[in-house]
Amino acid sequence: MTGVLFNVALAVLVLGLAVWTIIAREAFAAVVGFIAYGLLLTLVWVQLQGIDVALTEAAIGGGLTGVLLIGAAARLRGIEAAPGAERPRNSLYWMAGAVSAAVTAVLVICVLALPDPAPTLAHEVALNIVDTGVANPITAVLLAFRPMDTLLEAIVLVFALIGVWSLAPDDSWGGRPGPVQQSDPNGILAYAARILPPLGIVIGIYIFWTGADYPGGKFQGATILAAMWLLLMMAGLSEAPPISRGWLRVGLVAGPLVFIAIGFIGVLTAGDFFGYPQGLAKPLIVAIELALMPSLTLVLGLLMVGAPQRVAKL
Amino acid sequence: MNAATLFGLCAAALAGLGLFGLIVNPHPLRKILAFNVFGTAVFLLIGAIARRGAAAGMGGDPVPQALLITGIVVAFSATAIAVALLLRLFDVTGRVSLAEDATADVQAPPGEA
Numbered sequence: 001m002t003g004v005l006f007n008v009a010l011a012v013l014v015l016g017l018a019v020w021t022i023i024a025r026e027a028f029a030a031v032v033g034f035i036a037y038g039l040l041l042t043l044v045w046v047q048l049q050g051i052d053v054a055l056t057e058a059a060i061g062g063g064l065t066g067v068l069l070i071g072a073a074a075r076l077r078g079i080e081a082a083p084g085a086e087r088p089r090n091s092l093y094w095m096a097g098a099v100s101a102a103v104t105a106v107l108v109i110c111v112l113a114l115p116d117p118a119p120t121l122a123h124e125v126a127l128n129i130v131d132t133g134v135a136n137p138i139t140a141v142l143l144a145f146r147p148m149d150t151l152l153e154a155i156v157l158v159f160a161l162i163g164v165w166s167l168a169p170d171d172s173w174g175g176r177p178g179p180v181q182q183s184d185p186n187g188i189l190a191y192a193a194r195i196l197p198p199l200g201i202v203i204g205i206y207i208f209w210t211g212a213d214y215p216g217g218k219f220q221g222a223t224i225l226a227a228m229w230l231l232l233m234m235a236g237l238s239e240a241p242p243i244s245r246g247w248l249r250v251g252l253v254a255g256p257l258v259f260i261a262i263g264f265i266g267v268l269t270a271g272d273f274f275g276y277p278q279g280l281a282k283p284l285i286v287a288i289e290l291a292l293m294p295s296l297t298l299v300l301g302l303l304m305v306g307a308p309q310r311v312a313k314l
Numbered sequence: 315m316n317a318a319t320l321f322g323l324c325a326a327a328l329a330g331l332g333l334f335g336l337i338v339n340p341h342p343l344r345k346i347l348a349f350n351v352f353g354t355a356v357f358l359l360i361g362a363i364a365r366r367g368a369a370a371g372m373g374g375d376p377v378p379q380a381l382l383i384t385g386i387v388v389a390f391s392a393t394a395i396a397v398a399l400l401l402r403l404f405d406v407t408g409r410v411s412l413a414e415d416a417t418a419d420v421q422a423p424p425g426e427a
Contacts, residue, residue, distance in 0.1 A: 007317050011324040018328050018351050022335035027343045034347050041354060044324075047317050048365040049373025053357075056383045060390045065350065072343055072397045076410055096337035104330030107359065111322035120367030121377040137372055141380035153384045160391035164398040169405075219387055303394040306401065 007047055014040050028073045035070070038062025051215035052138040055207070059223035060300075067230070068304055133282030135213040142217070143285045147274045151263070154256045154292055157299045161252065165243055168308040174244035178305035181236040193235035200228040208293055212282075218289045222296035229301045240305045248298065255295025259288050322362035328355035342403075342410055346396045353389045357382055 017037040024030040039062050045054035125137050125145070132144040142150045165177070183189050208221030232238040241248050262284055266275035276284050332352025336345055360378050367375030404410050 003317075007320050011320055014324060015327055015331075018331050021347055021351055022331055022339070022344075027341055027347075030344060030347055034350065037351070038354075041358070044321055044358065045361060048321060048361045049368065050361055050364065050379045050382070051373075053361060053379055053382045053386070056386045061354065061386050065390050065393050068394060068397055069343070069347065072401060075401065076343060076404060079404075079408075079410060093338055096334050099337070100330040100334040103333055104326045107326035107329055108323055111319060111326055111359070111362070114322075114363065114366060118363070118366035118375075120369045120375045122367060122369040122372045122375050125376050126370035126372070137376035138380050138383065141376050142383065146377070146380065149381065149384050153387055156388050157391050160395050163395045167398050167402040217383075219383060303391065307398055309405075 010040065010043055010047065014044060028070075028077055031066070031069045031073045035062060035066035038066055052136070052217065052220075055215055055217075055220045059220045059227075063227065064223060064300065064304060071304075131278075131281060132276075132285065134285060136211060136215065136217075138215070139211050139217055139285070143288060144276065144281060147259075147263070147288075151256065151259050154259060154296070157296065157303070158252055158256060161299050161303055164303060164307050166307075168243075171311050172308040174242060175308040175310050176242050177240045177302060177308045178233070179309060181234055181239075183234070183236045185236070190235045190237060193231045193237050196231060197228040200224055200231075204228070208289065211289070212286070218293050218296060222293055223300055225293075225297040226300035226304070229297065230304055233301075233305065240302065243302075243308055251298050252295055252302075255292035258291035262288055318362045318365040321358055321365075325355045325358035325362060328352075328358065331355075340412070342400050342412055343397075345412075346393060346400070349396075350389065350393060353385075357385055357389075360385075 014037060017033050017040060020033040021030050021037055024033055038057065042054045042058040042062060045051070045057055122137075125140065128145070129135070129137055129140045132140045134140050134144070168175075168177075204221045204224035206221075207216040207224060208218050209216075211217030211221070229238070233240055243249075263274045265284075266277075267273050269275070269277045269280075329352055332348050332350075332355055335348030336352060339345055339348060360382055361374075364374040364376075364378040364382070367378070369375070400410060
């Protein structure tokens with residue numbers, strides 16, 4: 001009974017924060033609401049027994065997305081009155097309301113009409129997970145049963161970074177991304193940036209390593225490492241490398257390239273792209289994760305910093 | 315009502331909210347936010363369906379759950395691109411507006427006071 005009450009309270013809070021995010025007067029306030037919304041969603045994922053999804057939502061959905069949006073909202077803060085002139089007509093409000101209500105109504109009907117018993121692949125996963133050598137079913141799905149999704153996802157991240165970089169003005173191309181951070185070297189931010197990273201690095205690597213058998217994995221671990229890097233950059237203790245650096249570009253694509261290479265090894269040894277030879281599944285999965293981890297950390301960190309804006313000193 | 319149905323219905327409401335915000339909010343950053351609310355609603359719906367597939371000692375169907383992790387990461391990359399485009403638009407035009415005549419009337423009238 002208390003569980004049901006908790007869930008209902010959680011759902012009401014999540015909906016309330018979503019309403020706030022949509023209708024808040026100021027963009028900055030809306031972003032703050034969205035971050036709280038992301039954190040509460042993490043609890044929803046725990047209630048839905050998706051601990052791995054909860055970790056990802058907390059790290060990426062709420063965390064990184066929140067920092068990204070709040071940075072943008074802070075930069076655009078003074079000028080948000082400008083679009084007031086183009087406020088939509090009342091008829092648009094009514095039409096949008098009707099369309100949205102219809103979408104919600106259709107989804108409600110679908111949720112209530114879901115088949116019972118529900119179709120599931122859990123049995124197949126349970127049958128075949130032994131062959132992969134990993135104990136966490138999510139990791140088994142991500143890297144053994146459906147590795148193509150994970151590969152394309154890693155490539156999408158690199159493409160997104162190329163897209164962000166390509167927005168650089170011509171004279172900044174190849175330079176350091178992001179603004180110059182100026183902060184008090186004795187301030188609290190610099191202090192936190194000296195104290196937290198050793199702990200964060202240990203936690204990030206632990207979450208990465210434990211992903212084979214328990215909830216966790218490379219994306220969540222890489223996000224924590226990227227967050228530590230961002231903290232150093234925001235405190236002005238470290239600067240993002242110029243995007244023309246050779247080692248940086250090699251580092252960004254190394255993970256996906258190793259991933260693709262292991263896929264082709266499967267063609268030669270097991271007769272299928274991403275087929276793992278008998279008994280070698282676990283070492284190959286660990287190899288993919290080890291290769292992806294540094295690339296993901298670089299990509300996630302640099303996606304947060306944005307396009308180069310300063311004139312490049314080549 | 316079990317958790318899966320409850321949060322499934324919650325996801326349906328969130329989808330409507332996100333879509334509404336996406337259409338009526340003129341501010342591009344607010345559109346990005348609303349689109350993210352809409353995205354999380356889709357994720358939550360899939361999560362509720364995954365929870366219903368609990369079997370073989372697992373709390374949910376691990377296949378959709380793994381797809382969700384992929385989805386959340388891809389949604390983040392799309393948001394990063396959208397924010398970068400928005401900031402570049404602001405750098406170039408000095409305004410944030412998607413209106414087609416945005417460059418024509420640089421001296422926009424102050425908001426509806």
